[in-house]
Amino acid sequence: MDNDKIDQIIDKHECKAGSLIQILLDIQSENHWLPREALDRVSEKLHVPMSKIQHITTFYKSFSLVPKGRHEVHICMGTACHVRGAQRVLDTVQDQIGIKPGETDVELKFSLETVNCIGCCALGPVMVVDGEYHGNIASSQIENVLKNYV
Amino acid sequence: MPRINSSAELETLRSDILSARDPNKPCITLCSGSACQATHCKKVAAALEHEIETRGLQDQVHVRKTGCHGFCEKGPILVMYPEGICYLQVKPEDISEIIAETLIGKKIVERLVYVDPTTGEKITHEDEIPFYKNQERLVLGLNTKIDPKSLEDYLAVGGYQALGKVFSTMTQEQVINEVKAASLRGRGGGGFPAGVKWEAARNAPGDTKYVIVNCDEGDPGAYMDRSLMEGNPYCVLEGLLIGAYAIGAHEGYIYVRQEYPLAVENVTSAIKKAEECGLLGKNILGSGFDFTIKVHQGAGAFVCGEETALIRSLEGKVGEPKARPPYPAVRGLWDKPTNINNVETWANIPLIINIGAAAFTSIGTEGSKGTKIFSLVGKVNNTGLVEVPMGVTLRDIVYKIGGGIPGGKKFKAVQTGGPAGGCMPESLLDMEVDFDQLTKAGSMMGSGGMIVLDEETCMVDFARYFLGFLADESCGKCVPCREGVKQMLTILTRITKGKGREGDIELLEQLAEVAGSSALCALGKGAPNPVLSTLRHFRDEYEAHINEGKCPSYSCKDLISYYIDPDKCQACMSCARKCPSEAIDGGKNLIHVVLQDKCTKCGSCLEACPVKFGAVRKISGEPVPAPIPQEARTIVRKSKQP
Numbered sequence: 001m002d003n004d005k006i007d008q009i010i011d012k013h014e015c016k017a018g019s020l021i022q023i024l025l026d027i028q029s030e031n032h033w034l035p036r037e038a039l040d041r042v043s044e045k046l047h048v049p050m051s052k053i054q055h056i057t058t059f060y061k062s063f064s065l066v067p068k069g070r071h072e073v074h075i076c077m078g079t080a081c082h083v084r085g086a087q088r089v090l091d092t093v094q095d096q097i098g099i100k101p102g103e104t105d106v107e108l109k110f111s112l113e114t115v116n117c118i119g120c121c122a123l124g125p126v127m128v129v130d131g132e133y134h135g136n137i138a139s140s141q142i143e144n145v146l147k148n149y150v
Numbered sequence: 151m152p153r154i155n156s157s158a159e160l161e162t163l164r165s166d167i168l169s170a171r172d173p174n175k176p177c178i179t180l181c182s183g184s185a186c187q188a189t190h191c192k193k194v195a196a197a198l199e200h201e202i203e204t205r206g207l208q209d210q211v212h213v214r215k216t217g218c219h220g221f222c223e224k225g226p227i228l229v230m231y232p233e234g235i236c237y238l239q240v241k242p243e244d245i246s247e248i249i250a251e252t253l254i255g256k257k258i259v260e261r262l263v264y265v266d267p268t269t270g271e272k273i274t275h276e277d278e279i280p281f282y283k284n285q286e287r288l289v290l291g292l293n294t295k296i297d298p299k300s301l302e303d304y305l306a307v308g309g310y311q312a313l314g315k316v317f318s319t320m321t322q323e324q325v326i327n328e329v330k331a332a333s334l335r336g337r338g339g340g341g342f343p344a345g346v347k348w349e350a351a352r353n354a355p356g357d358t359k360y361v362i363v364n365c366d367e368g369d370p371g372a373y374m375d376r377s378l379m380e381g382n383p384y385c386v387l388e389g390l391l392i393g394a395y396a397i398g399a400h401e402g403y404i405y406v407r408q409e410y411p412l413a414v415e416n417v418t419s420a421i422k423k424a425e426e427c428g429l430l431g432k433n434i435l436g437s438g439f440d441f442t443i444k445v446h447q448g449a450g451a452f453v454c455g456e457e458t459a460l461i462r463s464l465e466g467k468v469g470e471p472k473a474r475p476p477y478p479a480v481r482g483l484w485d486k487p488t489n490i491n492n493v494e495t496w497a498n499i500p501l502i503i504n505i506g507a508a509a510f511t512s513i514g515t516e517g518s519k520g521t522k523i524f525s526l527v528g529k530v531n532n533t534g535l536v537e538v539p540m541g542v543t544l545r546d547i548v549y550k551i552g553g554g555i556p557g558g559k560k561f562k563a564v565q566t567g568g569p570a571g572g573c574m575p576e577s578l579l580d581m582e583v584d585f586d587q588l589t590k591a592g593s594m595m596g597s598g599g600m601i602v603l604d605e606e607t608c609m610v611d612f613a614r615y616f617l618g619f620l621a622d623e624s625c626g627k628c629v630p631c632r633e634g635v636k637q638m639l640t641i642l643t644r645i646t647k648g649k650g651r652e653g654d655i656e657l658l659e660q661l662a663e664v665a666g667s668s669a670l671c672a673l674g675k676g677a678p679n680p681v682l683s684t685l686r687h688f689r690d691e692y693e694a695h696i697n698e699g700k701c702p703s704y705s706c707k708d709l710i711s712y713y714i715d716p717d718k719c720q721a722c723m724s725c726a727r728k729c730p731s732e733a734i735d736g737g738k739n740l741i742h743v744v745l746q747d748k749c750t751k752c753g754s755c756l757e758a759c760p761v762k763f764g765a766v767r768k769i770s771g772e773p774v775p776a777p778i779p780q781e782a783r784t785i786v787r788k789s790k791q792p
Contacts, residue, residue, distance in 0.1 A: 020466040021449050025408065059468045059625070061450030062408050078370030079565065079601045080527035082615050088752065095730070116452060116619060117370035118409050120188050121525050121599070122222030122533035131411070133188030139754075 001031045006041045017046045020056060024063060032072075033064040069104045069111040071149045073097070074128040078117030081124035085139075089125045090114065092139040096146060110149070151301060153428040156436040157314035164305050171306065174232055176211040176253060179294065180240075181227040183218030183380055184412050185373075185534075189239070191226035197242035198228075201249050211253060214303070217293040217381015217416075220535035221281050224264070229276055229294065236276035237262035267531065267553065281532045284550045286513070288521050289497050290374070290537045293381035298416045301423045304384040310429060312503035316392050317437040320503075325396035326352060329499065331507035333519045338364055338455075338492030339568070339596050339672070341518075341585040347489055350479035352397045354487035359399040362483065362490040363390055365406040365413060366460055368452040369568030370619065372599035374523040374535055375493035379406065379413035382497070383420035387443065389499030391434070394441050397489050402443040405460055408450060418445050452569075452623035456671050457490045459625070470625045471671035492597065494523060514540035518584035522598055528565075529604040531556050538583075545579040548602055559604040562703075563687070567596030569616045569623075570676020572683030573609070592683045594676075608705035609688040610695055614642035616680035620673065631674025634665035638681055647708040650696035655685065700771025707751045710770045714755075716741050716778045718765035721785050725755035725766060741783040746774060 009026045013019035020042070027038050034057060043050045057063040075090045094100060097110045104111040120126045123135030127145070134145055154160050180198060182191050195215060202208060219227045224238035230252055237248060237259065244262060251257045264273045266280065273279050276294075296303035304310070316325055330345030351359060363386060367375040379386060390402050406414050421443050424430040432440045446464055453459045454469040461483050463469035482488025498520060502510050511519045518540040524547065527533045531553035538547060544564055548554065555561050563573040572593030574581065581587055585595050603612065617639040626632045638661050641654050662678030669675045685692060694700045701709040714725070714734075719741045726734040726742060733749040736742030742765075744755070759766040 016466075018464075018466040021463065022446065022466075025447055025449055055468055056449075056466075059451065060448075063449065077619075079569075079599065079615070080371045080525075080533075082370075083528045083601060083603060083607050083612075091752070115409060116623070117368065117372075119367065119373035119376040119407075120185050120222075121371050121373050121527040122185055122535075123188050123225075124527065126188060133184070135185070135188035139752075 001027070001035060001038050003041055005030065006038055007045070010042065010045050015045060017048050020046060020048060020053070021060070024053075024057065028063060032068040033066060067104065067108065069108045071109060071130050072111050072113065073146075074113050074115045074118065075101075076116075076118045076120065076124065076126040076128070077114045078119075078121060078124070080121035081117075081126055084124040086125040088139050089127060089137060089142065092142050093127070093146070096143060110146075151423070151427050153426070154435060155428065157318045160305075160310060160314050160435060164308075164311075167302050167306050177214060177231040178211060178253070179214045179216045179229045179231065181217070181219045181225055181294075182215040183222075183225075183293075183377055184410070185218060185222035186225040186227070187412070189225045190242075193242045194226050194228070194240050194245065197245040198249075201245050205249065207249070207253070214297050216296060217298045218377035218535065219276075219294050220287075220290060220377070220537075221279070221532065222535070223531075223533040227276075234275045234277070236264065236274065236279070238264055280553065281534065281536075281551055284546065285537050286521055286539050287537045288501055288513075289385075289494065290378070290381075290523055290535060292385065293377065296382065298381050298383055299419050301384060301420070301427065301429075304382070308504070309384055309500075310388055312500035313388050313391060313429075314435065315503055316395060317435050317439070322352065322396045322398065325392060325503070328507050329396070329502060332502045332510045333507075334495065334498055334502060334510075335518060335585055336491055337494035337498070337522065337597065339369075339594070341595055344491055344495055347479060347491070348393060348397055350477070351399075351487045351489040354480045356487050358401075358484075358486045359397055360483045360486060360488040361390055361394045361397060361399045361402045362460070362464070362488060363402070363404040363496055364455065364457065364460060364490055364492040365404060365410070366448050366455040367407060367410075367493070367597060368455045368623075369597045369599050371527055371565075371601045372525045372568060372597045374525055374598055376410050376413055377535055378493050378497050378523075379410070380416050383413075383417040384424070385497050385500055386417070386493055387420055387424055387430070389496035390443065391430070391441055392499050392503060393489065393491070393496065395437075395439055397487075399489070400440050400442070402441065403464055403483070404443060404445045405454075405464060406445060406447055408447045414445060414447060421445065451625070452619075453625045453671070453673055456673060459671070460490065461488065468625075470627045471673075473670060494598075515582060515584045515586075517586045522583075522595070524598045524600045526552050526600050526602070528601040529555055529559065529607070530602040540584040541582045543580050543582055544574060547583065547600065548579070552602065555602070555604050559606065562603045562605050562607055563609070565593075565601040565603060565612070566599060567594035567676075567679070568599055569619050570594070570672065570679050571596050571599075572679050573603070573612075573687060575687040592686055593679070606703055606705060608646070608701050608703040609684040609691045610642060610701075611646050611703075611706055613680045613684045614639065614646050617642055617677070620677045624673065624677075628668075628670040628674060630665045631669040631671075631677060634661050634669070635674070635677045637661055638665070638678070642681070645692065645695045646701075646706045648695065648699045648706070650692075652696065654696060655689070655692055659685070694771070698771045702770075704768040704770050706770075710751060710768045711746060711774045712744050712749055712751060712753070712755055713767055713769050713774050714742050714744055714759075715765045715767060716743075716783070718763055720763050720765070722760065722763070724758045724760060728754040728758040730754060736783075739785045739787065741778065741785060743777045743783075744774075 335341040458472040459469040478488040
């Protein structure tokens with residue numbers, strides 16, 4: 001990610017240190033993860049020490065300090081999904097793509113994350129792939145959904 | 151839309167909008183909330199627009215994409231006005247039939263209407279479906295009537311009437327007194343009277359004050375704030391604006407979870423349009439009052455739903471809670487007096503101003519006025535968002551509205567209040583649901599999640615689930631929460647693995663007491679609740695796990711085994727084909743046996759076994775019977791030839 005793009009994002013937030021989280025979210029949404037160089041640039045422009053930026057990026061779950069796969073798979077582990085079999089969905093996805101939550105496969109194809117609730121509770125269990133929601137998903141349908149992503 | 155300069159101009163604009171609309175012109179509304187997006191409503195919308203275009207009906211019918219209708223289980227929901235014909239679980243391929251039969255032919259497409267599962271009766275109109283009929287949708291109801299991106303739609307249903315009333319007839323004190331008289335209690339969890347909070351912020355010294363909408367709805371199993379923010383953002387903006395006026399704040403923030411992209415999109419669009427029309431910004435409606443709103447996205451931290459943590463996060467810091475007092479009303483955002491309420495609380499404000507405190511307090515119970523939106527989810531037939539007057543019984547919610555438990559299973563409990571809430575067993579089903587009754591029963595209102603559990607939910611595992619959630623979300627600042635929750639989780643995990651020890655229950659109770667009384671914020675203080683409440687009502691399940699190595703709900707993987715009953719097995723190979731770990735030994739005409747050392751207990755065999763055979767079952771707390779001898783395994787079928 002080049003510095004111009006990062007500067008644009010920082011300028012959009014009026015270069016305010018109070019907007020640190022919003023700036024990092026925008027960079028992450030653009031780039032899917034937060035490379036060290038991007039954080040250096042933010043630190044320099046906002047006059048915020050790197051220790052504080054690291055504190056923020058490791059405290060909030062949305063941030064990733066490692067590259068993400070081309071497709072992001074999120075499994076909702078909220079209460080409603082839990083009682084309707086979210087664990088089995090997660091087990092099946094792990095089996096099929098061979099990675100655990102928080103991991104990315106070596107080909108950078110999939111990243112797997114669990115979410116504590118995505119707010120589609122009436123349709124649990126729910127799997128989200130690249131922002132597309134799959135409600136009431138059964139373990140047997142997972143293979144069919146995932147094979148659409150290359 | 152032109153800038154609106156006064157309350158009078160607002161009313162003129164409203165009557166212009168209404169007179170330009172023909173109430174008899176056909177209008178098709180399609181639910182486009184997040185839940186319906188999970189059932190692919192976007193494809194339905196595309197099909198609908200395409201069909202109308204190909205038939206050249208653009209001028210004869212209006213299509214409106216609305217927010218969440220609440221009956222998410224049956225989404226996407228399509229309603230045709232003026233008749234109010236309601237079609238459920240609509241698929242793109244149904245659209246052409248709907249247009250041909252209903253819009254043009256004025257006939258009902260029978261297969262898409264609601265069928266009452268108990269009587270078999272077909273119900274055509276949305277408001278006659280038992281799920282809706284037994285609700286009182288004062289706040290959520292508008293969701294079905296407006297396009298969240300259309301200010302005209304909001305004005306057409308009476309939007310900003312309350313603001314006009316406030317600006318033209320009420321002083322700041324009168325607004326606060328009205329909200330106090332309405333006894334509106336915060337819908338986000340605490341249940342603190344909103345009017346009292348407002349007054350404290352208003353009376354706090356200082357010229358700069360802030361108001362905040364808390365839409366960091368992190369409670370797993372609750373999504374009413376999401377639906378309001380997505381489906382009716384102007385209502386939240388109007389409530390916030392009225393609050394800001396009463397308190398004397400000129401800047402507001404909306405803190406939305408990053409997991410709610412559609413809510414961010416819709417509220418951002420609403421703010422932009424409101425600014426263009428002078429419903430935000432300088433000199434709103436000519437009142438001399440200025441107010442601006444910024445949207446701030448969360449970054450994935452449950453604890454930020456706690457008000458002091460949320461404020462720190464807004465300041466660009468790590469979201470760790472602060473000890474109170476001082477309360478945010480005195481020292482909040484950037485150390486200035488701040489009032490923070492959740493989405494549903496703000497959304498109640500226009501209603502209170504419009505109908506008046508007296509009418510509002512006629513709804514509900516002694517200590518809890520108005521309605522409450524619950525997200526009725528889990529093991530219940532009709533899942534979705536339900537809005538009922540405070541004081542309705544749990545039984546009515548679960549059975550009358552929710553339609554009972556699916557699959558003929560037995561009801562076990564209802565969990566309310568989010569991760570720090572509690573469970574109510576069958577004996578409490580006739581309890582009247584309000585803030586005080588729920589607290590008395592050892593649970594709490596929380597933000598209104600209501601998760602129904604059936605006989606297959608293990609209560610020890612359920613408590614373990616919540617403690618796992620809380621351990622994950624604990625910010626780590628105070629020891630009772632950081633360590634106490636972790637230790638409780640360790641004990642619960644070992645109980646569910648069949649490694650519970652004598653004295654574990656007592657140890658859990660001790661830890662719960664310490665964490666509950668000494669943690670810094672509501673997250674840690676409430677963390678013992680799932681343990682204490684399941685122990686209170688389901689202690690026998692804990693004891694069965696520890697003393698007999700048995701999971702009475704046949705749910706804890708480490709305590710169950712799958713077994714094929716040789717007397718029932720018809721050697722059909724259904725289970726063997728589905729087993730992902732080759733743990734079923736058998737063949738054609740050879741009775742199947744589960745190889746226990748290979749079995750991963752995924753349950754595929756139980757699902758695969760035809761119901762008429764019912765040969766696969768779960769065993770817990772007793773040894774698996776030895777496999778039948780090899781020679782007895784062959785099934786000799788009757789010859790088909792005479």
